[in-house]
Amino acid sequence: MICFYLVDGPDGQQMKQEPSVAETESLRPGSMFTWIPQRKAQRLRKVTASGLANPNLGALVTPVPLTLAASVYVSAISKEKRMGASILRLFFHDCFVNGCDGSILLDDTSSFTGEKNAGPNRNSVRGFNVIDDIKTAVEKVCPGVVSCADILATAARDSVNILGGPCWNVKLGRRDSTTASQAAANNSIPPPTSSLSNLISKFKAVGLSTKDMVTLSGAHTIGQARCTNFRTRIYNETNIDSSFAKTRQGSCPRTSGSGDNNLAPLDLQTPTYFDNDYFKNLIEKKGLLHSDQQLFNGGSTDSIVKKYSNNPSSFNSHFITSMINMGDISPLTGSSGQIRKNCRKVN
Numbered sequence: 001m002i003c004f005y006l007v008d009g010p011d012g013q014q015m016k017q018e019p020s021v022a023e024t025e026s027l028r029p030g031s032m033f034t035w036i037p038q039r040k041a042q043r044l045r046k047v048t049a050s051g052l053a054n055p056n057l058g059a060l061v062t063p064v065p066l067t068l069a070a071s072v073y074v075s076a077i078s079k080e081k082r083m084g085a086s087i088l089r090l091f092f093h094d095c096f097v098n099g100c101d102g103s104i105l106l107d108d109t110s111s112f113t114g115e116k117n118a119g120p121n122r123n124s125v126r127g128f129n130v131i132d133d134i135k136t137a138v139e140k141v142c143p144g145v146v147s148c149a150d151i152l153a154t155a156a157r158d159s160v161n162i163l164g165g166p167c168w169n170v171k172l173g174r175r176d177s178t179t180a181s182q183a184a185a186n187n188s189i190p191p192p193t194s195s196l197s198n199l200i201s202k203f204k205a206v207g208l209s210t211k212d213m214v215t216l217s218g219a220h221t222i223g224q225a226r227c228t229n230f231r232t233r234i235y236n237e238t239n240i241d242s243s244f245a246k247t248r249q250g251s252c253p254r255t256s257g258s259g260d261n262n263l264a265p266l267d268l269q270t271p272t273y274f275d276n277d278y279f280k281n282l283i284e285k286k287g288l289l290h291s292d293q294q295l296f297n298g299g300s301t302d303s304i305v306k307k308y309s310n311n312p313s314s315f316n317s318h319f320i321t322s323m324i325n326m327g328d329i330s331p332l333t334g335s336s337g338q339i340r341k342n343c344r345k346v347n
């Protein structure tokens, strides 16, 4: 199987170009975790998305299937910016449950219980149709080569970048699981009621440090949460700015069962822009979730929060490192797993 790159021709028209051996190798099923090279970057097609925070998405060298993926994805995010947040979260919930293996994408059937209905996911995670659309487009040009797990990893990166955050090379070569575990999803993904020590230990359990935990929580600079997940905080907690609590109470009734699904932005200033406001909010006691405010509550992580609130470039560069660390959790490689044809079911 040879996949081609699209490069800009002399007249600005796109031309096909055969990749070098190394580049082909990086996409061959079973070839593991080769960095996609960055050369030829300037000549590569740029996927433009007018009106979005960072239109130069295609600036990194990306093999055609994933360049195509990016263009499908840009159109999804331009329809609904929150989708970027939802896909980033999907990647987190995939990686924390037995590794980044696309297990969260498997549908339940009468004989199979997957992860979609686990507590942290049910009525909450979203974006499955977008992953399907990307997979369909990718399979058309390069069937059986790009795993659903890799599609999720690159889409998560693209989310951050499109919404104004940093960009990085995603390691490719993950394969897809043939199983999923609802029990592991319930157990491994930290709930918003977590204490600081619980957060630290859930991340440690998958090989991530306390610094990774704080840094990755900065993903809450984008996206929304449901009232049911922050009700207790805005009515009962004391380490919260009182006018912020009042504002949030306006659309999240005190009584459990009413307005449970009403949404509020995790970052009150710029919920569709990837920046360091999340950390500034924590310092002002305006974290929306109990678990958010735990990161700045007189404990060992206060200093990291302070640093990121003052230094956006330090947050951005650590975010890249931590996303790569998270993307490295227990990948399926070699002959383990498979390249699913349809992300929702095992081949």
Ligand code: HEM
Pocket (backbone or CB within 6 Å): 082, 084, 085, 086, 087, 088, 089, 092, 123, 124, 125, 126, 190, 191, 192, 193, 194, 199, 213, 216, 217, 219, 220, 222, 223, 224, 225, 226, 227, 229, 266, 289, 291
């Ligand atoms: C540190 C532990 C974490 C906890 C306790 C936590 C919890 C939550 C909760 C409860 C929500 C709202 C869900 C809902 O109301 O339906 C949420 C949303 C979100 N989380 Fe986290 N999260 C954590 C870490 C992360 C990480 C590591 C990432 C990604 C790197 C992430 C990305 C997101 C995003 C982007 C959203 C918004 C999703 C959307 O708008 O659809 N979270 N999180």
